[in-house]
Amino acid sequence: MSARIAVDVSPHSISDTIFAKASGGGVGGVSVIRVSGPDAKIALTSLTNKALPAARVATLARLYNPKTNDAIDDALVLWFPGPNSFTGEDVCELHVHGGIAVAVAVFGALGTIKNLRPAEPGEFTRRAFLNDKLDLTRVEGLADLVAAETEAQLKQALAQAEGGLGKVYDEWRARLVRALALVEAALDFSDEELPDDITSGAVNAATEVLREIDKHLVDAHRGERLRTGVRMVILGPPNAGKSSIMNALAQRDAAIVSDIAGTTRDVVEVHLNLGGYPLLLADTAGLRRANDGTTDTIELEGVRRARDWAARADLKLCLFDGANLPTLDAETEALVDENTIVCVNKLDALGGAVPEKISNQKVLSVSVKTNEGMDAFLDVLKKRVENILSVSGDAPLPTRERHRHALGECRAALQRFIDVEKNTNDELAAEDLRMAVRALGRITGRVDVEELLDVIFAEFCIGK
Numbered sequence: 001m002s003a004r005i006a007v008d009v010s011p012h013s014i015s016d017t018i019f020a021k022a023s024g025g026g027v028g029g030v031s032v033i034r035v036s037g038p039d040a041k042i043a044l045t046s047l048t049n050k051a052l053p054a055a056r057v058a059t060l061a062r063l064y065n066p067k068t069n070d071a072i073d074d075a076l077v078l079w080f081p082g083p084n085s086f087t088g089e090d091v092c093e094l095h096v097h098g099g100i101a102v103a104v105a106v107f108g109a110l111g112t113i114k115n116l117r118p119a120e121p122g123e124f125t126r127r128a129f130l131n132d133k134l135d136l137t138r139v140e141g142l143a144d145l146v147a148a149e150t151e152a153q154l155k156q157a158l159a160q161a162e163g164g165l166g167k168v169y170d171e172w173r174a175r176l177v178r179a180l181a182l183v184e185a186a187l188d189f190s191d192e193e194l195p196d197d198i199t200s201g202a203v204n205a206a207t208e209v210l211r212e213i214d215k216h217l218v219d220a221h222r223g224e225r226l227r228t229g230v231r232m233v234i235l236g237p238p239n240a241g242k243s244s245i246m247n248a249l250a251q252r253d254a255a256i257v258s259d260i261a262g263t264t265r266d267v268v269e270v271h272l273n274l275g276g277y278p279l280l281l282a283d284t285a286g287l288r289r290a291n292d293g294t295t296d297t298i299e300l301e302g303v304r305r306a307r308d309w310a311a312r313a314d315l316k317l318c319l320f321d322g323a324n325l326p327t328l329d330a331e332t333e334a335l336v337d338e339n340t341i342v343c344v345n346k347l348d349a350l351g352g353a354v355p356e357k358i359s360n361q362k363v364l365s366v367s368v369k370t371n372e373g374m375d376a377f378l379d380v381l382k383k384r385v386e387n388i389l390s391v392s393g394d395a396p397l398p399t400r401e402r403h404r405h406a407l408g409e410c411r412a413a414l415q416r417f418i419d420v421e422k423n424t425n426d427e428l429a430a431e432d433l434r435m436a437v438r439a440l441g442r443i444t445g446r447v448d449v450e451e452l453l454d455v456i457f458a459e460f461c462i463g464k
Contacts, residue, residue: 020118042113223397230278284309317343
């Protein structure tokens with residue numbers, strides 16, 4: 001049987017009634033203030049001086065301070081009796097005007113009501129989890145949905161928030177639970193007449209799940225990359241135009257551009273939306289040899305960081321200075337591989353012919369100054385990013401390292417179960433199968449996951 005753990009959200013009790021702003025921060029046309037808990041109905045009737053409105057029907061009401069009876073605002077109020085609410089508890093929402101003074105007045109009024117307190121970060125969603133309204137993968141999908149900046153991120157987050165990923169893991173877990181029941185039956189009723197193939201059915205089920213997990217994990221970490229963005233670093237010699245091409249891609253002055261060599265010292269990072277896909281772009285210091293006579297320790301540290309970024313990047317843009325052709329920068333050329341877009345800048349001031357290939361990679365030619373060749377470069381860049389993140393089919397992908405770690409533990413336990421079961425050691429086999437079931441349960445929260453909660457719910461701001 002799966003179970004949710006019962007833990008206190010904080011030093012406060014989960015039986016408290018909580019309130020917070022559920023809409024974005026700052027000033028806007030409308031603010032949504034949510035109240036959840038056993039005294040939500042008292043909060044709503046105290047602020048409106050009226051009986052509870054019909055469930056899930058927006059109703060216009062004037063809000064008052066219960067202590068002073070001073071009017072606060074005219075609001076749309078909604079009543080969601082539990083368990084048919086986001087948190088599974090009684091919930092009311094106050095849609096008030098979005099001024100700061102209005103929110104302060106409403107919070108002050110709610111604070112005068114007994115047993116009400118401000119919500120802590122992520123507490124509404126945490127209560128939804130504890131009340132079995134969401135599993136952990138849906139919680140994480142909701143966090144990703146709030147943070148999504150591109151169309152592709154939105155699509156992945158929405159699918160996970162709707163339960164697509166959790167359904168995959170729950171279905172695997174259900175199959176393994178059934179397999180475990182067969183093994184347990186063989187142990188507990190060994191003196192009874194049982195079908196000869198009772199444990200072979202468990203082995204077949206485990207083998208099928210193991211095969212599906214292996215297929216699920218061969219995804220080049222696309223789910224995680226889509227959440228955080230493809231990491232691309234711009235590399236090249238000093239004055240090749242690295243900062244200029246970053247500014248052109250960002251369409252703003254993200255990096256300082258100068259004719260003085262070594263202007264960029266540290267790594268400058270920019271998040272971009274490239275054709276609906278997220279891209280984390282890094283401009284770096286111009287590459288130099290450590291023994292080229294440079295004594296500027298800050299610039300040398302910048303070069304070290306550039307090389308470190310290159311080692312960890314998903315994609316590299318190696319930019320060569322066209323004015324120095326036919327000579328190529330050896331430091332940059334040494335970093336070109338199959339994960340590199342090779343580009344020669346300064347078509348407007350070429351010093352020689354542009355080679356067709358560098359280190360067996362096709363060469364693109366641009367002039368950031370005149371914009372020549374930039375459309376073709378952008379097309380290539382978009383296709384490379386899309387290829388890194390694109391997924392064949394609609395199967396959901398793991399989106400966090402904790403998913404991948406738990407799946408690794410599960411598959412290792414399944415492999416041990418299959419190997420042990422072949423040697424007819426049913427007691428050891430059963431324990432391995434239990435470990436596989438527990439590993440899958442940790443992903444969705446079907447077992448004790450208290451150690452995970454603080455990390456997961458810290459992704460939310462107050463009111464979510």
